[in-house]
Amino acid sequence: MNLAVFVKHVPDAAEADLRIGPDGRSVRAEDLPFQMNEWDRFALEEAARLKEATGGSLTAFLIGPGEHEDSLRRCLAVGADRAVRVWDESFPTLGPAAVARALAAAVGEERFDLYLCGAQAADDGYAVVGPTLAVLLGVPWAALVCRLELQDGRIVCDRELEAGWFERVELALPALVTVQTGINEPRYVSILGIRKARSKPLEVRGLADLGVDPDEIGRLGALTRLEALEPPPPGREAEMLEGSPAEVARKAVAVLREKGGVL
């Protein structure tokens, strides 16, 4: 079975004081550690397991500058045979439709049996690239897959819905799935593993190499345009309890008793 996995290298915003750049539209990335998008880790693990179970090949795709190659190296270490990074100077400002178009172009004439994406990205959270890519590739898809099973020439997947419900669907191959977290337990990728994977091919392509008209990408990129980033509204503005652990505990007990009606 020939598999393709699409990954994104994103800033880890947990515990970070995000600072908005001077253009008002970007986050000052130099402050942040980057990592493979959480959902993509699960997609990669699922792809690697399928490859181990069925044989065949696994190719990893990523759109991003050179610094983002760490995520592709992870893919190669986990079992991808080959990696493709696409980059163009015009990319940083592009929305998800343009990203999907560039990924489809990177796949090009190659045909895979199953394409896997993370269900969404931790940074912009659009959850758009997966189904859009499926439309561009002309294959059926299922989003938010939390279980996946291969059954002669098709896959049976469970999609995670709301409130403890799931939907079981069958997809004819070739197909695309967007993977929900928790579908598996992603393995640890060691530094030695990443170093060893350096002998595997990693291609870098520009738009011209892919035969894509930059105007088309520009037009798709402008469909959804980020105008401004701003701090979120304050919301409820929690009253912060301060002091030593013992003091805050005492204050919290008072709150639980007086406002919560317990104790």
Added chain:
Amino acid sequence: MSVWVIAEHRNGELREVTGELVAVARALGAGPVTAVVLGGPGETEAPAAGLPAGIDRVVRVEHESLAGFNGVAVAAALERVAARERPAVVLGAHSAAGMDWASALAAGLGAPVATDVLSLHRDDGGFLAVRTVYAGKLQARVRLAQAPTVVVTLRPGATEAAAGSAEVPAETEAAEVPAEVGRRFVEWIQEAAGEVDITQADVLVSVGRGIGDPEDLDVARDLAEALGATLSCSRPVVDLGWLPKERQVGISGKTVKPKVYIALGISGAFQHVTAMKDAGLILAVNKDPKAPIFRVSHYGIVGDLFKVVPELTKAVREAKG
């Protein structure tokens, strides 16, 4: 100009978020509101009958391929009708269903798309969507390019739902869907009932990824025991297999409304917050002062769980005598 609302239904029932979509469509003032109900044979009548007030027209579309609200078929069916009728906006929910069909519809139409939108505005430049990025730590204003149709999905729970009853006779429209879309609905599966029902608890002590270690659950268990509370959790704790799914508070788990909700090491992703924000009293403990959970909490403590929680447990025990 018109605004389409894609009615969301499952297993014969209209989902609450549809009312929110109608309210937003109405407030947009971009023309009459059409509710589109898609589904397999016999699947659209009941949901169509439950539509709220504020709708000018109801269209039912049934087809074998649309059974189970099949996202691939829904996108294909909508694409054909929308290309012909050119609604200014197609509004859906940023739900498991919306995440399946909406961006595919936009791709088919070549239309601008904004997902997980908190509020949608119309001005001289067209449509402006407000949404969150970086797990709720920042807010983004997103401009949708001028186009015959734009596709927008709204975050469930971000708007007050429209009430009342539509009382509009539904038209039916023949679906132009290929018989074979490459995806087939098999069945709905409901998670088996577990030992505890967290929705019935008055007090929930809820843990998130901040606990770091399954053994550290004991710290939260002790507090729950001292308070006579039930232990619940956020999604990552279930993903890691540290607690069963029946204890998950969140959109894909359970929606809870206890008297008191104590969030320990929960960052506050909207999928979680949506399902607990109506609790009577919310107290959050997190080491990150910028964690979004503090924006829905009534009281907050910035600090190390393993310092604060044992002290809290001790103080609770003392208070109870």
Added chain:
Amino acid sequence: MAQACSKRRKWRGFRPPSLLAFQRAKAQKRWFVGKLRDIEGVPLAERYELAACLQCGRCTGGCPVGLRSPLNSRRLLYEALIREDGEVLVEREEVWDCTACRTCADRCPRGLEPVSVIREIRTLKIEEGRIPQTVMDALESALKHGNPWGRSRRKRFAWADGLGVPTLEEGDEAPNLWFVGCTPAYDPRCQEAARALAGILRAAGYPFTTLGNEESCCGSEMLRLGELGLFEELAEANRALLDEVAPETVLTTSPHCMNALRTDYDPAVSALHFSQVLARLADEGRIPFRREVPLRVAFHDPCYLGKQNGVYEEPRAAIAAVPGVELVEFDRSRERSLCCEGGGGRMWLEGLGEGERNAQQRVRTAADMGVDAVVTACPFCLLTLEDARKTAGLEDALEIVDLAELVWRGVEDLPDPCGLETRS
């Protein structure tokens, strides 16, 4: 990394090396490879000369977790000898119970290294990628943030807020460099000890500086968890800084950092433990003691300070210098000190063993001895003993005090300039 280090490099702009930079550095042979090698190719048995093993069981007999855990070093060595493929060994979950205290190696009559064999089995597991989630989190955090505690690098120096602790980032140069370490920097309990040490060094007029937010995890625990490559990455990041600063002395808060710098880094960095610096300062009469500290204390020798580096006298000398303190000895002290089970990456592993933990046994013994406090000089010991004190219900009977905190109590002039809580 390495080629980016001009003498005038801007500190503020420093970023930990990416994999790519690491590869470049390696290609230019600015890299140290040292004792670590790719473990595939040569069987464990050959590299560790396991054929010499007498199966006498002295290793197992001395193992501090041997009584409670399924970990049996004698048997593991035997299996490593007869099974060349390592397949059986890699299934062994109990290798995560090892605290890497090195008692087994010290006791072996043939000079073999069971502790290293166990570490290599861990490496096999790491390379397969199937490891406990808590270990995975610690390793990934160390790579991403430069500390195993999942905390932002930008907050590494937050423990010293308002204390005026010098850092090279701020251009504060000094002949002595204090390598603070991750646990003292981030753990709230250990931060108290770090703040006390800062207070003492300043009060003693000891000129020092720190790496501030630029310091990375020393890699000690990463190496002992079996993540060799990650250890190398971290070591290189620190070495680049140390080479540039070229301090006269490197002192560490943690014996684990000291041990890593001294024995794992290649070439070695001649680091001192802070107890050694305090002993010298006390001997020279430079610590301005102002107060009596009327406590009867027992000193718990950290494995990485005592057994592994032979530092037994200095912490005792520093304790003895504090006016009013009476030092008594555990029966199991110095070379026979009971491991607290905090080393070898065990801070991120609960262990399979059932029953009373060593740290609990330790605090109960101390309580029976009638001491007021157990003094130690290692952040891991401090945390495991603090936990044990609570578990054993001895919170009112016994204090766990870091050596720096004890000395500081004799120095501090109220009101407390370091915000250090004085516990009673």
